[in-house]
Amino acid sequence: MTVKQLSLPELVDACRDLGVPGVGLWREPVQAYGVEAAAKLVRDAGLTVTTLCRGGFLTAIDPAERAAALADNRRAVDEAATLGTDTLVLVSGGLPAGSKDLRGARERIADALAELGPYAEEHGVRLAIEPLHPMYASDRCVVSTLAQALDLAERFPARQVGVTVDTYHVWWDDTAPAQIARAGAQDRIHTFQLADWTTPLPEGVLNGRGQIGDGSIDLREWQGHVEAAGYTGAIEVELFNDVLWAGDGRELLAETARRFVEHTA
């Protein structure tokens, strides 16, 4: 999603040229290209698929909506397995229209995980609950902190449910380092993502994530936290940014790779 302007073949070429060893994919471009074909494309290039984004949106009350969401998440698990990644990132979903009940919404996520966790495990896929910044709590993700994500994940085996640590979402939270340690001790850090925090935020606050090094986050410090907690997996960069997307995708990937080297240990 960092280089949304590139097609899958362009992305794979650019990663190979730059020596980027792995890539996190999103479902929509994978589905458009064909899941089997995308898997072959990436495999043939020697690239690892680090994660698939995203399942989730598990907060519906309406039974038909709820059943549709569960079915869609099973498809997402299937797609992850086909792509050869062991991690499906979950964006849990916001409040249903008219609801003010955050607790109830969070509980419905747990109910859904009880159904999806075993299905994912059977397919060799772990679900990674991603706490999103609290500014998304009403319309995108009622799970706003690592503590909340772990409270949910802990009800299930770590091989079924863990968490995503994304610097953009947790950087403001002085309790997050302790929660990262808690997650690491349980082997529940399923992926680690980087984006920087820049302001002013754009309208809708969705596509203003800062390029690595441009913002307020000490990225190396957060890398230190996850590594001290035992994390040895890939470090992903996930920039949603309308300005960056308007430029050349290959240049953006090259610049992002340079920034990554500069701002991580």
Add this chain to the structure above:
Amino acid sequence: MTVKQLSLPELVDACRDLGVPGVGLWREPVQAYGVEAAAKLVRDAGLTVTTLCRGGFLTAIDPAERAAALADNRRAVDEAATLGTDTLVLVSGGLPAGSKDLRGARERIADALAELGPYAEEHGVRLAIEPLHPMYASDRCVVSTLAQALDLAERFPARQVGVTVDTYHVWWDDTAPAQIARAGAQDRIHTFQLADWTTPLPEGVLNGRGQIGDGSIDLREWQGHVEAAGYTGAIEVELFNDVLWAGDGRELLAETARRFVEHTA
């Protein structure tokens, strides 16, 4: 600030006509009108000044900036005392330019409170640290949660430093009810403010606070939390909203008063 389009005399008239018994004032319009004159205007109308907004911005590293901020906060205390309110709300300030050190910024706030707390107490004014929503952490307020605010406040006597509970800033936080109980047990809830959470957020995320009842927050539940914690003070409504400000101020105040009756206990 809810009816920013009204002048101070218009505001006082409208409050009297509607039976609104108290008003939280902001420094800029008070200074423009004259502090003594504003105090007389409000007093003659029989209105209580519930709080003065705002002091704070205490995170500067540069010694001259820091001294200027402390001097400005002393003036804010003087103004609060002149207006006859016992509470000065503090918006603590963001990261200095180029800094990524949230911990250091929070520590500088504590240093400043050590100087300002005794000065405020001498003038019969309590400082009320307001945790702002985490989306303001970099550029406006590095204090993002009630827990962080109380960790700072607890270093000082409650008659010097407490907290502001504003539903807009804390509604997403499942640990906030316990922190409200903690604050209440120490007599540190110095004011309670209402605004509702609506999306999409506008560019800059400053002036999109929702009218009471229009958003995702169960305001009566939060009122229940502060009252269960022993809070008996005023309930303030603080809407920053460009759309609401563009309309008629007296109608907005009347509508806000109706919403207040409808959505509080």
